[in-house]
Amino acid sequence: MSELRKDIISGRWVIIASERSKRPDDFRPAREPVKEPAPGFCPFCEGNESKTPPEIASLRKRGTRPDHPGWRVRTVPNKFPALNRGLPPERHDEGLFQWMDGVGVHEVVIETPDHSQELPDLPIGHLGEVLGMYKARVISIEEEYQYKYVHVFKNKGREAGASLSHPHSQIVATPIIPKKINEELYGCERLHRQFGECVVCRIIREETQKKERLVHRNDHFCVITPFAPRFPFEMRVYPLRHSPWYSKITKTEIRSLAKTIKRTLGKLRDTLSDPPYNFYIHQAPNPNLPHEAWANLEESCHWHMEIIPVLTRVAGFEWGTGFYINPVAPETAAGFLRSR
Amino acid sequence: MSELRKDIISGRWVIIASERSKRPDDFRPAREPVKEPAPGFCPFCEGNESKTPPEIASLRKRGTRPDHPGWRVRTVPNKFPALNRGLPPERHDEGLFQWMDGVGVHEVVIETPDHSQELPDLPIGHLGEVLGMYKARVISIEEEYQYKYVHVFKNKGREAGASLSHPHSQIVATPIIPKKINEELYGCERLHRQFGECVVCRIIREETQKKERLVHRNDHFCVITPFAPRFPFEMRVYPLRHSPWYSKITKTEIRSLAKTIKRTLGKLRDTLSDPPYNFYIHQAPNPNLPHEAWANLEESCHWHMEIIPVLTRVAGFEWGTGFYINPVAPETAAGFLRSR
Numbered sequence: 001m002s003e004l005r006k007d008i009i010s011g012r013w014v015i016i017a018s019e020r021s022k023r024p025d026d027f028r029p030a031r032e033p034v035k036e037p038a039p040g041f042c043p044f045c046e047g048n049e050s051k052t053p054p055e056i057a058s059l060r061k062r063g064t065r066p067d068h069p070g071w072r073v074r075t076v077p078n079k080f081p082a083l084n085r086g087l088p089p090e091r092h093d094e095g096l097f098q099w100m101d102g103v104g105v106h107e108v109v110i111e112t113p114d115h116s117q118e119l120p121d122l123p124i125g126h127l128g129e130v131l132g133m134y135k136a137r138v139i140s141i142e143e144e145y146q147y148k149y150v151h152v153f154k155n156k157g158r159e160a161g162a163s164l165s166h167p168h169s170q171i172v173a174t175p176i177i178p179k180k181i182n183e184e185l186y187g188c189e190r191l192h193r194q195f196g197e198c199v200v201c202r203i204i205r206e207e208t209q210k211k212e213r214l215v216h217r218n219d220h221f222c223v224i225t226p227f228a229p230r231f232p233f234e235m236r237v238y239p240l241r242h243s244p245w246y247s248k249i250t251k252t253e254i255r256s257l258a259k260t261i262k263r264t265l266g267k268l269r270d271t272l273s274d275p276p277y278n279f280y281i282h283q284a285p286n287p288n289l290p291h292e293a294w295a296n297l298e299e300s301c302h303w304h305m306e307i308i309p310v311l312t313r314v315a316g317f318e319w320g321t322g323f324y325i326n327p328v329a330p331e332t333a334a335g336f337l338r339s340r
Numbered sequence: 341m342s343e344l345r346k347d348i349i350s351g352r353w354v355i356i357a358s359e360r361s362k363r364p365d366d367f368r369p370a371r372e373p374v375k376e377p378a379p380g381f382c383p384f385c386e387g388n389e390s391k392t393p394p395e396i397a398s399l400r401k402r403g404t405r406p407d408h409p410g411w412r413v414r415t416v417p418n419k420f421p422a423l424n425r426g427l428p429p430e431r432h433d434e435g436l437f438q439w440m441d442g443v444g445v446h447e448v449v450i451e452t453p454d455h456s457q458e459l460p461d462l463p464i465g466h467l468g469e470v471l472g473m474y475k476a477r478v479i480s481i482e483e484e485y486q487y488k489y490v491h492v493f494k495n496k497g498r499e500a501g502a503s504l505s506h507p508h509s510q511i512v513a514t515p516i517i518p519k520k521i522n523e524e525l526y527g528c529e530r531l532h533r534q535f536g537e538c539v540v541c542r543i544i545r546e547e548t549q550k551k552e553r554l555v556h557r558n559d560h561f562c563v564i565t566p567f568a569p570r571f572p573f574e575m576r577v578y579p580l581r582h583s584p585w586y587s588k589i590t591k592t593e594i595r596s597l598a599k600t601i602k603r604t605l606g607k608l609r610d611t612l613s614d615p616p617y618n619f620y621i622h623q624a625p626n627p628n629l630p631h632e633a634w635a636n637l638e639e640s641c642h643w644h645m646e647i648i649p650v651l652t653r654v655a656g657f658e659w660g661t662g663f664y665i666n667p668v669a670p671e672t673a674a675g676f677l678r679s680r
Contacts, residue, residue, distance in 0.1 A: 002442030161655025315501025
């Protein structure tokens with residue numbers, strides 16, 4: 001019999017239907033092969049800097065010029081932005097209809113000049129520079145208070161929504177705190193009142209003790225498969241130190257996170273035959289905003305990363321209900337990843 | 341500049357980023373070709389009735405026997421159910437973890453014995469029988485009060501999550517009212533208090549007057565593209581008569597809905613080159629349950645169908661935030677569908 005499980009923070013139920021699944025091993029051949037477009041011209045490759053909008057920030061060799069070769073990590077505005085920089089937008093409200101101008105930020109972090117070098121291929125130092133770039137961009141964007149929430153994410157592979165195959169991440173800042181973030185913040189506040197401590201700190205403590213859903217841990221981070229995951233092999237990367245904002249990550253933690261990500265994404269690639277995936281950071285809203293809405297945001301919110309391999313399809317059941325059917329129990333997924 | 345729009349019922353914001361899109365026409369060649377598996381043995385085809393679990397209900401020629409040829413519409417249990425019938429499940433609650441047995445219903449409605457006959461190919465009478473089967477199954481399942489919500493949906497095409505290509509829909513009943521339904525019910529109640537009438541009745545009135553997002557209307561139904569759609573060419577089919585439950589649909593309305601669906605899905609197929617799609621019904625929870633949680637469920641909830649063509653991919657931005665980036669404005673989509 002399958003099992004219904006509740007995610008304690010969001011209140012979302014999932015159906016763990018292991019009988020519908022094959023063994024985890026079978027996800028490998030079952031998945032459709034990734035068909036990346038034929039390698040042609042790539043605007044993100046070294047030497048093609050003039051084909052992107054002018055760079056916003058880069059980590060590059062001493063003496064090289066912006067928008068010229070010599071960079072290791074490079075941030076540019078998205079050429080087809082979902083949101084555009086601007087003044088705080090006016091909110092229109094006419095009966096049934098509410099809208100505002102699409103004010104925000106949409107940037108691309110090109111992770112490496114080398115088209116074929118994926119995140120787990122990067123040396124720890126270089127991967128740390130990518131993570132440091134995220135931090136620098138978040139801090140810079142949050143200086144403007146109209147950008148209420150900064151979302152850092154990566155789509156890898158066409159099936160995961162990437163339109164270009166050159167390794168890159170994206171940063172979108174929105175003039176509204178997103179629904180999912182609000183739900184998480186309120187859930188964490190409620191549970192902080194209930195438990196008298198940060199719920200994520202408690203999850204980390206219990207999961208690293210129990211170990212059945214623990215994939216990996218080092219001095220500063222742990223990787224677990226959550227109790228009620230939406231997707232097979234969904235993972236959370238939690239910093240062991242409580243902190244609501246990614247921007248407060250230390251140099252030591254960045255190095256440790258780079259090691260954690262290299263290992264985790266490498267394992268995903270090796271054991272599940274290089275699946276497409278998404279990852280994103282969940283954190284507290286712009287710290288430069290007044291946070292009256294949350295009584296104890298600093299104590300209750302714990303930033304983290306979520307990694308979602310694309311192995312199944314979301315369909316009419318999920319779209320209609322918000323329930324998810326997951327054919328692989330997180331204990332099975334964690335055990336599988338630990339054993340390889 | 342793009343526009344942020346709020347769905348008044350769910351509170352979900354979407355980004356209408358028309359500049360990111362090509363013209364609606366371009367969705368045709370842009371979409372990857374649907375690769376259905378090579379036609380082989382199909383357990384849903386006429387003559388193969390013994391390959392499914394025994395049928396629960398069917399509409400068939402007089403004198404033919406259950407689980408034998410002669411049927412037009414046939415409902416069977418899902419062979420790999422996400423949930424299984426059983427007694428009301430016990431809810432376990434241990435600190436961080438809440439779970440229960442996967443008790444529920446999972447049925448498959450085989451819409452036609454003919455493998456190649458899609459919904460828009462069916463005669464109105466036959467399509468009405470499919471819709472009548474939905475109604476009969478919902479009524480039957482709702483007799484058992486542990487099935488709190490009955491979800492009727494269809495996945496068409498592999499990219500929309502269909503594992504078998506033979507035309508079929510699914511019915512899943514859950515022992516919990518799904519999160520999205522709860523959100524919709526609370527949103528509708530709140531807006532009923534605010535407007536003094538059902539918000540969907542008001543949407544229907546305003547949209548059929550304005551016409552910019554109206555795709556079609558007849559005596560009993562209208563089809564609109566919602567003001568804040570998550571996906572390009574997302575549509576809502578609303579009954580003009582206020583009713584919270586699909587099970588209260590009349591014979592006349594079923595015939596009218598069959599015509600509406602034939603026309604709408606036919607247009608989708610013809611103008612967007614046969615895209616994969618999902619549709620589902622949203623309605624009030626099992627009417628045989630006490631509904632103390634909602635003060636005025638009957639007045640505020642208005643059942644309807646939602647149709648989602650699969651033309652874009654959901655990625656790290658959407659998964660992380662709950663925001664959606666939609667490259668086609670609903671006014672453009674409705675105009676396009678009206679003009680063909």
